Amino acid sequence: xxxxxxxxxxxxxxxxxxxxxxxxxxxxxxxxxxxxxxxxxxxxxxxxxxxxxxxxxxxxxxxxxxxxxxxxxxxxxxxxxxxxxxxxxxxxxxxxxxxxxxxxxxxxxxxxxxxxxxxxxxxxxxxxxxxxxxx
Amino acid sequence: xxxxxxxxxxxxxxxxxxxxxxxxxxxxxxxxxxxxxxxxxxxxxxxxxxxxxxxxxxxxxxxxxxxxxxxxxxxxxxxxxxxxxxxxxxxxxxxxxxxxxxxxxxxxxxxxxxxxx
Numbered sequence: 001x002x003x004x005x006x007x008x009x010x011x012x013x014x015x016x017x018x019x020x021x022x023x024x025x026x027x028x029x030x031x032x033x034x035x036x037x038x039x040x041x042x043x044x045x046x047x048x049x050x051x052x053x054x055x056x057x058x059x060x061x062x063x064x065x066x067x068x069x070x071x072x073x074x075x076x077x078x079x080x081x082x083x084x085x086x087x088x089x090x091x092x093x094x095x096x097x098x099x100x101x102x103x104x105x106x107x108x109x110x111x112x113x114x115x116x117x118x119x120x121x122x123x124x125x126x127x128x129x130x131x132x133x134x135x
Numbered sequence: 136x137x138x139x140x141x142x143x144x145x146x147x148x149x150x151x152x153x154x155x156x157x158x159x160x161x162x163x164x165x166x167x168x169x170x171x172x173x174x175x176x177x178x179x180x181x182x183x184x185x186x187x188x189x190x191x192x193x194x195x196x197x198x199x200x201x202x203x204x205x206x207x208x209x210x211x212x213x214x215x216x217x218x219x220x221x222x223x224x225x226x227x228x229x230x231x232x233x234x235x236x237x238x239x240x241x242x243x244x245x246x247x248x249x250x251x252x
Binding site: 037040041043044048049052055056058059062065092095096098099102 | 155158159162165180183184187203207210211214239242243245246
């Protein structure tokens, strides 16, 4: 950045410096971005070990397969599963969006907002589809 | 005149690229699994174990696992770098993250090729 791009006074006198993230109204792309982080962390901490455990159980024996199905039928297990399914789908959809942005597709402000809404809606809709199959 | 780089570790662009390459690998594996499920019209115990009996599917699953661990390392490290400022604490958490990821990998290998298989 050259000096000419810097404002003369930083910050302008009397202006509030607002860096409280909870007090700033976040634009939709920012919400998608933070949810990308949250869902990623959730998948790392809960999703991977649960997936490994479930695959291990599912392959062990027909009885273990049936037992796994029975334990996943519990409402709390379904809720947890649904949360993780959402995390995976949101992370997936937001990731596809980032890959498209890297290819310089949809980098104008309006498409950026539209694709952010699309990520939120599509991942929730797909989660609902999975949920409908679960229940 | 010798070109000298005096700032930065320069691993950023490699991680940026790795994050995208691993993402594509995982997306392809996800679509493969979805395609198999749709083709079979649902997955029961016999189809599921039959799938894992194929060496090619086990290897594809290991590739997915490796991509996932690499991806998770870059992502989690970025999160720790952004939010955990004290260097000692961050180093401890990052080391724990590496240990957890390697343990996940060992677990996956156990599931795919362990004595239970």
